[in-house]
Amino acid sequence: MKPKRKTAVRKVRRVRAPQKRVMSIDGEINKPLLITIIAVVAIAALSLLLVFSDQLAGRAFYTGTAGSAGIVAPAQNPQPNTPFDLTVRANLREPATAVVFELSFPEQLSCQSVESLIFSGSTSLVYSTAECDNVNHKVHFDYTTIDPAEKLEAGEVSVATITFVADAEGSYDLAFPDFTIPSFVDLGNLVSSEAATVEVAVPESLQPLCGNAVIEGDEDCDAGDQNGVLGDCPPGSICNYCTADCQEVTVEPGLCGNSVLDAGETCDDGNSAATDGCSAVCQVEEGYACEQGSTGVSTCVLAAPEQCVSDAACGGQEATFCIPPPQYTTSVVCVEQEPGCFRATQTVCPSGCDAATGQCQAAVVSPLDIEVLSNGVEVQGTDEDPVKRGTTYTIKVTLRPEAAVPDHIILAQVSYGGEPLTFFSDRKSSLAAGGNEVVEFVHNVPADAEGRMTVQAFVWNKVLSEGVTDWADIEAPLEVNYALGN
DSSP states (O other): OOOOOEEEOOOOOOOBOOOOOOBOTTSSBOHHHHHHHHHHHHHHHHHHHTOSOSSOOSOOOOOOOTTEEEEOOOSSOOOTTSOEEEEEEEEESSOBSEEEEEEEOOTTEEEEEEEEOSSTTOSOEEEEEEEEETTTTEEEEEEEESOGGGOBOSEEEEEEEEEEEESSSEEEEEEEEEEEOBOSSSSOBSOEEEOEEEEEOOOGGGSOOTTSSOOOTTOSOOOGGGTTOOOSOOTTOOEEEEOTTSOEEEEOTTTTTSSSOOTTOSOOOSSOOSSSSBOTTSOBOTTEEEEEOTTSOEEEEEOOOOSSOOOGGGTTSOEEEEESTTTOOEEEEEEEEETTEEEEEEEEOTTOEETTTTEEOOOOOOSEEEEEEETTEEOOOSSSSOEETTOEEEEEEEEOOSSOBOSEEEEEEEEETTEEEEEEEEEEOOBOTTOOEEEEEEEEOOTTOOSOEEEEEEEEEOOOBTTBOBOEEEEEEEEEEEOEEO
16 A cells, blocks of 8 residues: 655644723723623634644635635736735625734835725724734734624625835735634634735836837847848948847958958858858857857857756755745755756655755654545545545544543645635544544545645644633644545
8 A cells, every 4th residue: 555645734823812901981891892802802813723824825816716815816917116006805605793814925025005995984893903014024904893783794805905016026925824704603714815926027018129129128229120130331341230139249241251250250151141050240040059160160050958957946056955935845956967057856845844954854743644535445645546536535534642632623624726625623522642533524526626635634622711712732733635636
C-alpha cells in the first residue's frame, strides 16, 4: 500500500475576546446588554478559530458564490501613483450582525482610506473600526451591531470600499489573515475568504509603442514606418540608423558588405542582403550568431539554445531557499553548473519548508488520522489511485490522543483547488489517553471539481461557560491532499 502524503498545518492561534464595559443611560452597567455583547464576542472568537489557516493560498478574486468573501476584481487595471478603489463583498448563507476582517497588503501599496458600506445610520454599534495601518501594511475592519433589526440579510452584500495607491507597476498580492462573519445558528463562520492579485500597469494606450514616430520609454529613436530603413547615407559617410526595435546604431553603409568588420558593424558577411543573419546594414539579426572568420567574412548561423539556463530565482548565486512565501512549501536548490550559469532544482516539502535553512521540515506526527474510503477500502489519493469525480466516499477521522481529552468537537473541511466546499462537525465526550475515537462523514465529490481535494481535520476543546469567552485548541490540525480523477 502506498503511503499517503500528509501535511501538518500549524496550530490555530487562541483568540481572547476583548473586555468592554457597556453603560446604561444612568451610568450603571446594563446587564442584559452586557450579556448580549459577551455572546456576540464569544461567537466571533469561536468562528475565528474555525478558520483552518490564518492566510489563504491562491489568487482568485471574489467569485460571488454562497459562503464566499473577498475583493471584487477592478473593472480595469489601476495605474501607478493614481488612487484606485477596491470593494470587499460577501455572500452570506444567513443573516448576520457582525463583520470582522483584516486585509494584508504589500509595502508597495499605500492604503488611503476605508469606508464601511454596512450598518449605515446604526445607533447600536459596539464596534465601528475601519482604518488603514500602513506601518504594518494591513486594513482593520470590525463593525458589529447588537440590534437584530439592523442585521445584514442573507445574500450578497458590499462590506467596504478601500482606496489604495501603488508606487509602481507590478502584481500585488492581497490576502485576508482573518475574515469572520459569525453565525448565530451553529457558531460557525458564514464565509471563507478569497485572496487576490491586483495588477497595476500603464494602459497600452500610454505605453511606449515602437513605430509611432514618438520617442518613448527606453527607445533610442523612432522613425515611424522608416524604422529599419537606412535611408540616404552616401558611401563613406557615418550615419545614425534606427533599427526596427527603435534602437539607434551608427553605421558606414559604404563599407558594409566589404567582408571587413568596420566601425559600427556587428557583422559583415560580404553582401547587403537581409534575413541571412547579417542585415543590409551589417547588424546581427535576431536569432542568429555571427563569427568573423580568418578571411574577415562573417559566418552567421541560427543561434543554438543555451545548454545551461540561469534560473532567475537563483539570483546569480548558489543558494537554498523556500518558495513561495508565506506558505514555504517548496525547497529550491540553486547550483552553479558552469561559470555564471545556474540551475534550480525544486522539491515540494510535504511538511513545509524551513525558511531559516531553505530545506524541508521533518514530518510531524499527529494524533489525528484521515482516510477516504470507498466501500471500506482506503483510497490512496495518488495519480494511480485518485479520488474520482462524481463519486460518494466516506471520510474517516480517527483521534488517538497522547493525553486525556475532555469534552470536545471534531471538525473536518473538504476543499477543491484551495476553495472550501463542505464543513463537518461532531461533538464528543471526554476521551482517555491512548483511546481511539472514530468519526465518519459521507461526502460526494462534485463532477466538476478542479485541482486537488484537500481534507483538513482538527479537534477543539470546549471550555466556553458562564463568564468564560475562550476556546482552546488541544490537538494540532492535520491536512491530507488527494489527486482527482474520472
